[in-house]
Amino acid sequence: PLVLGIESSCDETGVGIVRGTTLLAHAVASSVEEHVRFGGVVPEVASRAHLEAMVPTLEQAYEQAGFDVREVDAIAVTSGPGLSGALLVGVAAAKALAVAHDKPLYGVNHLAAHVAVDQLERGRYTEPAVALLVSGGHTELLLVNDIATDITLLGGTIDDAAGEAFDKVARLLGLPYPGGPEIDRAARDGDPTAIAFPRGLTTGRDLDRYRWDFSFSGLKSAVARHVQREQGMGRAIAVADVAASFQDAVCDVLSRKAIKACVEHDVPRLILGGGVAANGRLRHFVLERAEKAGVEVRIPPPSLCTDNGAMVAALGAEVVRRGIAPSSLDLPVDSSLPVTSIVAA
Ligand code: ATP
Ligand code: MG
Numbered sequence: 597p598l599v600l601g602i603e604s605s606c607d608e609t610g611v612g613i614v615r616g617t618t619l620l621a622h623a624v625a626s627s628v629e630e631h632v633r634f635g636g637v638v639p640e641v642a643s644r645a646h647l648e649a650m651v652p653t654l655e656q657a658y659e660q661a662g663f664d665v666r667e668v669d670a671i672a673v674t675s676g677p678g679l680s681g682a683l684l685v686g687v688a689a690a691k692a693l694a695v696a697h698d699k700p701l702y703g704v705n706h707l708a709a710h711v712a713v714d715q716l717e718r719g720r721y722t723e724p725a726v727a728l729l730v731s732g733g734h735t736e737l738l739l740v741n742d743i744a745t746d747i748t749l750l751g752g753t754i755d756d757a758a759g760e761a762f763d764k765v766a767r768l769l770g771l772p773y774p775g776g777p778e779i780d781r782a783a784r785d786g787d788p789t790a791i792a793f794p795r796g797l798t799t800g801r802d803l804d805r806y807r808w809d810f811s812f813s814g815l816k817s818a819v820a821r822h823v824q825r826e827q828g829m830g831r832a833i834a835v836a837d838v839a840a841s842f843q844d845a846v847c848d849v850l851s852r853k854a855i856k857a858c859v860e861h862d863v864p865r866l867i868l869g870g871g872v873a874a875n876g877r878l879r880h881f882v883l884e885r886a887e888k889a890g891v892e893v894r895i896p897p898p899s900l901c902t903d904n905g906a907m908v909a910a911l912g913a914e915v916v917r918r919g920i921a922p923s924s925l926d927l928p929v930d931s932s933l934p935v936t937s938i939v940a941a
C-alpha cells in the first residue's frame with residue numbers, strides 16, 4: 597500500500613510517504629534550534645513550530661514523491677505518546693486530509709513506528725525481534741512479536757531517558773544542547789576508564805527487581821558530584837574523559853541488557869531506534885556483544901533513527917497490509933499511549 601505518514605510528537609515535524617517497505621519521501625523540519633536557549637524542548641514552542649512547518653513539510657514530501665495525498669491509499673499519524681499540544685497539530689492535519697480526500701485514517705503508536713522504520717532500509721524482518729528504543733523522551737526495551745499487533749514492554753527507564761541523561765550531562769560539562777552528539781564527539785579524545793561511574797540496576801537485588809529496566813539519574817548525579825569536586829579543588833574539568841566515562845556507563849548498560857533480553861527470550865534479532873542509536877559507542881558495544889551472542893543487529897541510518905514521518909508511514913503500511921480497521925475520525929491524542937496500543941480504534 598501507498599501510505600502518507602505524519603509525525604509531530606516532539607520537536608520534529610515529519611512527513612513521509614512509503615509504498616510497502618519502499619521509501620518515497622522523507623521530509624523533516626525540526627524546531628530544535630528554537631529550544632537551544634532553554635536547554636530542552638519547550639512544549640508551547642514545539643506546538644507553534646509544528647503549526648508553521650506542517651504545510652511546507654507536506655509540500656516538500658509531495659515534491660520528493662512526485663505526487664500528492666490524492667494518490668495515497670491511507671494516511672497514518674502519530675497519536676501518542678508525546679507532547680499533547682504537539683500531537684494535536686499532526687492529528688488535526690491528518691484528519692483534515694483524510695476528510696478532504698476521503699482516505700482512511702490510522703492513528704499509530706510513535707514507539708512502534710520507531711521500530712517499523714527499520715524495514716525501509718533492509719526490507720521486512722522475521723519476527724520476533726527485541727527492540728531497544730533510546731531517545732530524548734524514551735528508553736524502552738520491547739519484545740516485538742508482530743509490529744502491527746503484538747508488542748510487549750519488557751522494561752524501560754525508571755527515571756531519566758537515555759538521551760535526557762546525555763543532554764543533562766552535556767549541560768554540566770558546558771556543552772550545548774542537544775548534548776548527545778556533543779558528548780559523542782568530545783568522548784572520542786577521552787579515556788572511558790578515567791572515572792568509574794555507576795551502572796544503574798545491573799547488580800544484586802536491583803537487577804532481580806529491575807531485570808529489564810534502566811536508571812540514569814544516579815549516574816547524572818555522580819557526574820555532577822565529580823564536576824563539583826574538581827571545581828572545588830580548583831582543577832579544570834577533563835571534559836573528554838568525563839564524557840567518555842559517562843558515555844561508556846550508559847552504553848554498557850543499554851547494550852548489556854538488550855543483548856541479554858535477546859538471549860533469554862531466545863530472539864536472534866535486535867533493532868535499535870531513537871536519536872541515541874546514532875551514538876558511536878553504543879553501536880560499538882551492541883555490535884560486539886551481539887556477535888558473541890549470535891544476534892543479528894539492525895540499526896537504521898541516523899536520519900531515520902530520530903523522529904520523522906517515514907517511520908509513521910512504514911508502520912501505517914504494515915497496519916494496512918494486515919487489513920486492520922481504520923481509526924475513528926474522532927481519534928484523540930494520548931500523551932502516555934502504551935506501546936501495547938499500536939493502532940487507535
Ligand atoms: P522522542 O523521545 O519522542 O523520540 P526526541 O526528539 O527526544 O523525541 P530523537 O529526536 O529521536 O528524540 O532524539 C533526540 C535525542 O537523541 C537527544 O536527547 C539527543 O541528545 C540524542 N542524541 C542524538 N545523537 C546522539 C548521539 N550521537 N549520542 C547520544 N545521544 C544522541
Ligand atoms: Mg527530536
Ligand code: FE
Pocket residue numbers: 706710731870902903
Ligand atoms: Fe521518537
